[in-house]
Amino acid sequence: MQKTELKPSYYDQFACIGGACEDTCCAGWRIDIDKKSYQKYKNEKNPTIKDALKKNIQRNRQGQNDLQYGKFKLDADGKCTMLDEENLCTIQKTLGEKALCHTCTIYPRQNIQINQTIEKSLDTSCPEAARLILLNKNGIDFIEDKADIPTFSFNYLEQKDEIHDYFWVNRMFMIQVLQNRTHPIELRLLLIGLYMKKLESLPLKARYKQAEKLAATYLPLASDPELENIYINIEPNYIKQQQLTAYVLKNFSTSSNRFRLVAGLSFEEKDLEKTDILQNIEKFENFIHHYKIIYNDHELIQTCLENYLVNLIFANYHENNSQTVLSFFNYMMIQFVLIRLLIIGNLNKFKMNEDDIVNIIQAFSKAALHNSHYIPKCLELISLKEYSKVTQALHILKL
Ligand code: SF4
Structure with missing residues (x-):
């Protein structure tokens, strides 16, 4: 059977810049x-x-x-x-x-065959790939084509029809919500979280059956002003956000100098020690409140975060034995919150032009995501037994 390939429209533009690269792989x-x-x-x-x-x-x-x-x-x-x-x-x-x-x-290509489709994507840990992924002003679009004869091997995932349909509904729903720019990125993630909460409340078989109908019901909310009211009523959990920040900035050991630089500069104020902000919840909250005004109004940050998440979903969500859409949602939320903390924590040092944002996200991707302990440790930190896993993730979304 003729295979097809699915890839972001910039995929074939990637070319390694070799010695000119600011962070060789x-x-x-x-x-x-x-x-x-x-x-x-x-x-x-x-x-x-x-x-x-x-x-x-x-x-x-x-x-x-x-x-x-x-x-x-x-x-x-x-x-x-x-x-x-x-x-x-x-x-x-x-x-x-x-x-x-x-x-x-x-490297930095990531390829996987899912049933008869070869899916191709790039990894944000390479600076040149990160530029192609993050700086799409109008959002990432995808192209489908007949597949070339593969020149290198890649993983194969076979999904039964029922799971394949479920996977597609979930993936399309997440990407469509994220690319609807009516609301800021936090509200788009909130809507995805509400959909996940609904799925979480259903037995597995019912999830497969009802996902399509649920997605069709939730999708119009992406343009609905009502979403704002739901977001306003969520209690922010700054204690968990502070714990995550302390882990990422102080306790996470990495050999990446670029990440250490980004982490080292963040959450530093003229008259305030970094340790004060990381240990005193009031000071942490004041810092976030002060800089979130710039963050909320910064169009380029919003665009780059949207593109980061869309690429993450396309490249890393695969409904299979070891990963469900619910576990993927928590994995995605942790990454979003950590990158946002690194960006907000550095807003007093950088203008957050294209180079600054690419630098932060690339350094994070390389140091944190290619480390097998990092995300599990962060998931452990936000774990609150009294809430469901999706609810835990929503608690750290609100600023
Ligand atoms: S990180 Fe990317 S651009 Fe840099 S040397 Fe490696 S493949 Fe080339």
């Missing part, structure tokens, strides 16, 4: 080597590079599959040891693009 995290490339590197004959290859790659005994068979050694700054002094990849320079391993070939 060849640093700050483990770089996996697939088994075939590992063996090729070990047996390389080219005299310019063979010794360096032998010295700078190693087996990854903890690897879970052949894609994680080996890894590149990193230097004291966490950079790949195959980079030259201009941050250029010596494998690509000497042996050409075809010699790159699977990880280096596909």
Whole structure:
């Protein structure tokens, strides 16, 4: 059967900017080597590079599959040891693009086949991809086409008809609500949360059956002024927001210098210590109240947050055994709240032009989302046993 592909319209525009990149992907995290490339590197004959290859790659005994068979050694700054002094990849320079391993070939692309459709997206942890994703003034649009013959492998997810329909209804609903700009981004997320609460109250089978009807009922509310009244009546939970901020800024350890810089500058005021704001709830609230006026009126921040969330839904929501739309909603809300805190926390330092916003979101994506403890730890922090999971997420939405 002919496969189709679905991708954001900017997907094919992506091109790595190599040595001009402000945060090379060849640093700050483990770089996996697939088994075939590992063996090729070990047996390389080219005299310019063979010794360096032998010295700078190693087996990854903890690897879970052949894609994680080996890894590149990193230097004291966490950079790949195959980079030259201009941050250029010596494998690509000497042996050409075809010699790159699977990880280096596909990054920052994320591809998955769901039934007969190959879905292609980009990851915000790469600055160049982040610019393409976040700076779409009119919102992200998607194109569907006949699929080319794939040149590299990707994950496959098979969904039964009932689950596939449910997945599509949920995904379309979330994206349509987020791209309706009648209300600020918080109100759009609130509406998605109300839909999730309704789903949460139903047994699983009923969710599959009723999702389409529910989505059709909730969608018109995205343009309804009434949504404002619902939002006004939500109690903000600043204690949880302060705890999340303290974790992200003080207790989260990362090797990313860019993230440390963004986190280090945030929530600092002229006459106030950062620790005061992170420990004293009144000072924290005052800081948020003061800067939320600028945040609320900042059109570019709103656009970038919308695009971040739409990309996140498209790339990372897959209804399957390990993830439901409800668990995805909480995962998305945590990310939204953390990025918003980093933005608000830095509003007194940066103008929040395109470069500033891309910088914050890219640094966050690279440091936090490629770390397996980060989001679970944050979900633990907002966990309040007396509320449902969706309600917990809504408590940290209100500013
Ligand atoms: S982070 Fe992106 S632009 Fe930078 S070197 Fe890697 S792929 Fe290229």
